[in-house]
Amino acid sequence: MAQAKIGIIMGSQSDWPTMKPAAEILDELGLDYEARIVSAHRTPDRLWDYGKTAADRGLQVIIAGAGGAAHLPGMMASKTRLPVIGVPVQTRALSGVDSLYSIVQMPKGFPVATMAIGAAGAANAGLMAAGILALNDAGLATRLDAWRAALSASIADEPTDE
Ligand code: RP5
Helix, strand or coil: CCCCCEEEEECCHHHHHHHHHHHHHHHHCCCCEEEEECCCCCCHHHHHHHHHHHHHHCCCEEEEEEECCCCHHHHHHHHCCCCEEEEEECCCCCCCHHHHHHHHCCCCCCCCEECCCCHHHHHHHHHHHHHHHHCCCHHHHHHHHHHHHHHHHCCCCCCCCC
16 A cells, blocks of 8 residues: 555544544545554654654655644654644643644744644644645645535525524
8 A cells, every 4th residue: 555645643542533534634635644643752752753754654744633731743843844734632621722832832943833723623734734735736736626615615605593
């Protein structure tokens, strides 16, 4: 099987329900991806290895979701030049604001493109990854345009009571 160009990584199994919408968008757009649990705190060696080998393995974009003290996207950005798209996972104690601040406040030099908190952010991460790959893939660009047009067409002109 061909190496996927998109990696979806997350800090815990518990992040998967939040991150799954990213995978679903990629499925809809016919894009291969790999999904892995890579924790900055619990499996730091796995994180190191993933970041060190990502580009050579053929990955082009990494979507990284984490919650709370969400170091994963930033640490991954420190280990690879590939674009890293961060997804703050909603937490119970602080509603994901902790995750958002942990991911978005990167120092100059190691950017993480940070999405909204939660499942909408994950879906947008999938769309952002697709947009990046579409720069060099005309077929994907056409599919992404069609996806966006279908979403626009699904929005009613007027509100209803239901
Ligand atoms: C983070 O800690 C993970 O990204 C997750 O959002 C959070 C809680 O993890 P679990 O305790 O549910 O495994 O590292």
